[in-house]
Each structure stands twice: as C-alpha cells, then as structure tokens.
Amino acid sequence: MRNHPELLDSQIGKLVGTTKSTIQSIRDRTHWNSANLTPVDPVSVGLCTQVDLDKAVQKAFKRIEKRKAEEAKKYESEGITAPESVTNEQIQEINIEEKIEVTTNDAEITSEENFEENTVPEEKKDQDEKEYTSDSVFAKLNELKKED
Structure with a gap:
C-alpha cells in the first residue's frame, strides 16, 4: 500500500484483512517476518478487488479535501494566508x-x-x-x- 499513503491504517486493514498493530509493525520493520516481506499490490495477490481499492482511495481523497477546506476556512477566519496560496x-x-x-x-x-x-x-x-x-x-x- 506504498502507492497510497493517503489511506488510513483502518482502511488498509479492511482491504487486506489485518490489524492496525500488524500494519504498524510492518511499517516499522519490527514484524517477525519482515525480512521476507516484499511490497506487492493487494489486488494482484487477491487480497481485495480493484473496485474496493478504488473506493477506499476515493474516500481517502474526499477526507483529505474536506480537511484542506476546513483548514482554509480556519486560516481565512484568522486572517492568515493558507499554505495552499x-x-x-x-x-x-x-x-x-x-x-x-x-x-x-x-x-x-x-x-x-x-x-x-x-x-x-x-x-x-x-x-x-x-x-x-x-x-x-x-x-x-x-x-x-x-x-x-
């Protein structure tokens, strides 16, 4: 899931069927089998469908856009120029x-x-x-x- 950093751990867990602690240990390279783990597309392995992955990515983008809009509104109310400027x-x-x-x-x-x-x-x-x-x-x- 390297190619989709916008996905939350909970979304990744739902897609591939694992827990947040496992995802975090894989990221930290502290997983017991980390020496043998290689990044692979979950769709090609059959862990999830492309449709499910696309839906999760779209949901993540909507969440990010909503957060950016809220931050921009916050900056405008404070009279500060937003980083998006x-x-x-x-x-x-x-x-x-x-x-x-x-x-x-x-x-x-x-x-x-x-x-x-x-x-x-x-x-x-x-x-x-x-x-x-x-x-x-x-x-x-x-x-x-x-x-x-």
Missing part, C-alpha cells in the same frame, strides 16, 4: 526538480539492475522467466467451477 508555478518548479532527481535515481538503479542481470547464473534466469498471470493461477479454479 503557493502559486502553481512554484509547485510546478518543485515537481520538475523532483522528477529530475527521480529520473536520475531510476537511471542509476536501472544500470545497476542491468549489470546484475548479466551476472546472474542461468538457473536463476530460468526461474525468473517463469511469469504468473491471473489466468494461469486461477486456471484450476475455473476448471472446477465448470465441472459443477
């Missing part, structure tokens, strides 16, 4: 600088990955080439449904 040009400049940094970092990571791929033994390459799709994973399940 930053111009779009300033925001775009910041975004461009961040994109340049990310692109540079991605290029470095990609070059390192290419080097590592070229040095991996052939046995490991065969294992990596075996890709799973939702159809291949659920093929047996579909066959069972057709027999009933």
Whole structure:
C-alpha cells in the first residue's frame, strides 16, 4: 500500500484483512517476518478487488479535501494566508526538480539492475522467466467451477 499513503491504517486493514498493530509493525520493520516481506499490490495477490481499492482511495481523497477546506476556512477566519496560496508555478518548479532527481535515481538503479542481470547464473534466469498471470493461477479454479 506504498502507492497510497493517503489511506488510513483502518482502511488498509479492511482491504487486506489485518490489524492496525500488524500494519504498524510492518511499517516499522519490527514484524517477525519482515525480512521476507516484499511490497506487492493487494489486488494482484487477491487480497481485495480493484473496485474496493478504488473506493477506499476515493474516500481517502474526499477526507483529505474536506480537511484542506476546513483548514482554509480556519486560516481565512484568522486572517492568515493558507499554505495552499503557493502559486502553481512554484509547485510546478518543485515537481520538475523532483522528477529530475527521480529520473536520475531510476537511471542509476536501472544500470545497476542491468549489470546484475548479466551476472546472474542461468538457473536463476530460468526461474525468473517463469511469469504468473491471473489466468494461469486461477486456471484450476475455473476448471472446477465448470465441472459443477
């Protein structure tokens, strides 16, 4: 759920079926199995549906927008300019600088990955080439449904 920081722990817990304490221990890297945990999209693993994830994200965005509106109203009543009064040009400049940094970092990571791929033994390459799709994973399940 890295890609959706706007989601609350309670929303994540409902989507993937876990507790807040487990979510927090995974974030803190204190979970007993944290060495073996890798970030994976919960939809591709089958923990929740894309529709449920989209609804939770929309709900989170509405909550954030409502909070921003309340803060703006608070700032207006106090006569203080809101932090949202930053111009779009300033925001775009910041975004461009961040994109340049990310692109540079991605290029470095990609070059390192290419080097590592070229040095991996052939046995490991065969294992990596075996890709799973939702159809291949659920093929047996579909066959069972057709027999009933």
